Each structure stands twice: as C-alpha cells, then as structure tokens.
Amino acid sequence: MIFSSALLENAVNEFAKLPGIGKKTALRLVLHLMKKDISDVKNFSDAILKMREEIIFCNRCYNISDKSLCNICNDRLRQQHIICVVENIRDVIAIESTQQYNGLYHVLGGIISPLDGVGPDQLQIDSLIKRVTEEKTEELIFALSPNIQGDTTIFYISKKLKLQPIKITTIARGIAFGGELEYADEMTLARSIFNRIPVENYVKNNE
Amino acid sequence: MIFSSALLENAVNEFAKLPGIGKKTALRLVLHLMKKDISDVKNFSDAILKMREEIIFCNRCYNISDKSLCNICNDRLRQQHIICVVENIRDVIAIESTQQYNGLYHVLGGIISPLDGVGPDQLQIDSLIKRVTEEKTEELIFALSPNIQGDTTIFYISKKLKLQPIKITTIARGIAFGGELEYADEMTLARSIFNRIPVENYVKNNE
Numbered sequence: 001m002i003f004s005s006a007l008l009e010n011a012v013n014e015f016a017k018l019p020g021i022g023k024k025t026a027l028r029l030v031l032h033l034m035k036k037d038i039s040d041v042k043n044f045s046d047a048i049l050k051m052r053e054e055i056i057f058c059n060r061c062y063n064i065s066d067k068s069l070c071n072i073c074n075d076r077l078r079q080q081h082i083i084c085v086v087e088n089i090r091d092v093i094a095i096e097s098t099q100q101y102n103g104l105y106h107v108l109g110g111i112i113s114p115l116d117g118v119g120p121d122q123l124q125i126d127s128l129i130k131r132v133t134e135e136k137t138e139e140l141i142f143a144l145s146p147n148i149q150g151d152t153t154i155f156y157i158s159k160k161l162k163l164q165p166i167k168i169t170t171i172a173r174g175i176a177f178g179g180e181l182e183y184a185d186e187m188t189l190a191r192s193i194f195n196r197i198p199v200e201n202y203v204k205n206n207e
Numbered sequence: 208m209i210f211s212s213a214l215l216e217n218a219v220n221e222f223a224k225l226p227g228i229g230k231k232t233a234l235r236l237v238l239h240l241m242k243k244d245i246s247d248v249k250n251f252s253d254a255i256l257k258m259r260e261e262i263i264f265c266n267r268c269y270n271i272s273d274k275s276l277c278n279i280c281n282d283r284l285r286q287q288h289i290i291c292v293v294e295n296i297r298d299v300i301a302i303e304s305t306q307q308y309n310g311l312y313h314v315l316g317g318i319i320s321p322l323d324g325v326g327p328d329q330l331q332i333d334s335l336i337k338r339v340t341e342e343k344t345e346e347l348i349f350a351l352s353p354n355i356q357g358d359t360t361i362f363y364i365s366k367k368l369k370l371q372p373i374k375i376t377t378i379a380r381g382i383a384f385g386g387e388l389e390y391a392d393e394m395t396l397a398r399s400i401f402n403r404i405p406v407e408n409y410v411k412n413n414e
Contacts, residue, residue: 001300001304002300002303002304002306003300003303004265004270004271004272004277004278004279004299004300004303005262005270005271005272005273005277005278006273007254007257007258007261007262007273008258008262008271010254010257010258011254011255011257011258013254014250014251014254014255015251015255017251018236018239018240019235019236019239020232020235021236025227027297027300028226028227029225029226029228030255030258031296031297032225032226033225033255033258033259034258034259034262034271036259038259038260041255041256041259041260042256042259043221044221044222044224044255045252045253045255045256046252047214047217047218047220047221048218048221048222048237048240048248048251048252049248049249049252050214050217050218051214051215051217051218051237051240051241052240052241052243052245052248052249053245053248054214055212055214055215055241058211063211064211064212064215064241065211065212066212066213066214070211070212071211071212072211089238090234090238092211093208093209093210093211093234096209096210096211097208097209099209
C-alpha cells in the first residue's frame, strides 16, 4: 500500500500491528477516525494510553484493577469465603457477565503446561495456597479449560491443599445448552453420562 | 460485559466504537495492548491523535496530506498534465499501489447522488474545472465507481468541460482478470463486447 501522507501511513501501520487487523482494515479504521471530531479521537487515544499506564494487578486476586484491591475484592457484599480459580482476566469477565456468581476470584495467569514451558512457579499458585490458608476459604471452584493442562493444574493445586479443611469443586462439564447430542465429542458425552445428575437437582437449578 | 476496572472498560468501549469492532474483539485488542510495552502503546496512541490533529487536505488535489501540497502534487517527476478523477482517498491509495499511474489526482470527495442528497456543490467539481483551466490539463481520466451515480458524475463534469481542449477518458470496464465469463453480470459482459479492443492493443499492453 502506498500512501501520500506519512501521518496516515504511521497511523495505519500502528493499527495493523494489532492482532487480526490487516492493512485494509487498518485503513478503514483510520479513515473512520479521520472523519470524527478531534475530541472524540483524543478520548480514544487517551483511554488506551491511560489504561496501559495506570492499570495494575489486584494484590489479592491478581485480576486487573485500577487500585491495589480490585472492585470485586473490595465488594463486601460478595461471599468472602468462596474463590473461583480461573486462567485469565477474560474468564473473570465471562463469569461476571453471567451475573450468577457472587464469590471472589483468583487469576492464575495461565495453566500448567510443561510443553509450553509453563510450570507452577510462573503461575499465581503459591499466592493462592497462602491466600486460602490466611483467609480461611471454605470452597475453591476451579473454572479452568477442560483439557489435560487444566486437569493437571486442578490436581496439582488440590494435592497442595490436601491437608486444608476446604471443599474443592470444578464447574460442570457436559452437553452445552442448545447443543445437539449427536455432534458432541465422545469424551464430553462419556463424561456427561458418568457425571449424571438427579433430575430433581436439574429441575431445581432451572427453576 | 461486566468489568472489574473502569480503565479497562473505557478502553474497550472506545475500541468498540470503531466500525466492525464488537465488544469481544475490542477486549481482545485491549488485552493485547495491555501486554505491550508502555512505549509501544504510546506510539500507537500518539500516531492516531497526531494523524487526526495534523492531517490536512492538499490545496490542489484534495487528497489528504501532511502539508498544503501533497507528496503526489509535489513530485515534479510525475506528469503534470494528466489528472485522474477519483471519488475518495481510498481510490488514490488503490491506484498508487498498482505503481502504474504517473499523473496527478483530483479527489471529488464523493459522487453525484441525488437520492443521498449529494449534489455537485458538495463535491470538488468547481475546483476541478478551475484547475483544469488554469493548469492547461491535457487529459482527464475518470476512475469512478461503475454505476449510475458514477456515470452521472462523469457526464456532468464532461459537459462542463465541453468547450475546453481536453481529452476525457474513463478507466476500462470489462471482465476482470481471473474472472469466469459465465459468472459475469449481463451489463458488464454486454459492455465488454461493445467496447472490445483490437488484439494487437491487448497484446501490446500485456508485453
């Protein structure tokens, strides 16, 4: 792509560095911003730089936060003795968006994956063990990806907490709502039969 | 989507205002930028704001530019007496990227479209007529969209230039390279037969 303006070229190149955005999309976005008021573009540019400069990680749950303690940890109305263990911030946003969970979180920052060179030391596991002990947590809910790495992480942490009086659960795996039985993979279908639930519980949950 | 940080939420909302970018994509882009160095994010944010604040339109051809005369108009090696008339900046970039055209441009800023409320007065048509007269332009090449509005614009401008000693052409319409004849629409196919070219010209152009 050949530009008649260095300013335009710079802006397009910066946009094109973002994942999933090619040169043509970048140009479309830049031409869109060019038509906007300067104040709107300033808001856009400021919001992004400010986010990057000021955002920090919560000292307690390692979720991203504006302050040393995030909004969720700070919320005294939430159940303080239930911790949901997730891989990353995106998972916190996904669970929060369901508006069904009222406990706290702990963001590991990844899952144990020796093939990718990620061991327990690179994750927020020690801080989780320490936190569970100090805060007298009653329940730990694992909401990790349903794969070997996720299961390894669950087993590793559970083993470390063996001597603690704590209930450890994991989110249910099974056939998704609206999913067709015949298209489900064998593993999921097999597990969903093995972990079947009494219909009375099922009905109660859907009431 | 529920966020635990106002900084994050702001940045995501700003990204989601861009065309074709939803909340989920916006979040992905923001989380990508969060992992980058502050200096990289500053470059991104500065490039966009600077572009918006400093970009101007070329006084001669109305292309976007860093200075009052754009790089193309400033380039003395280009043919000064041929003007390619285009609808918008994107068309200039597309033609420049072919590296086959060595004349100047004139960006109309749209095409005549009464249904959308765009008349000749809203476009850079008067400035084109004035320019053609003053600069003693020898050829005007129309590179407008092949539709009714494009044709209307061509006829309108051609009529205004009736008394000028100027050659007026339009880019060739026909079957695209790599296009299958059987999938071409009737209008294009009919016109391409009507405007057929001698094989000797065709061979010469492809040498």
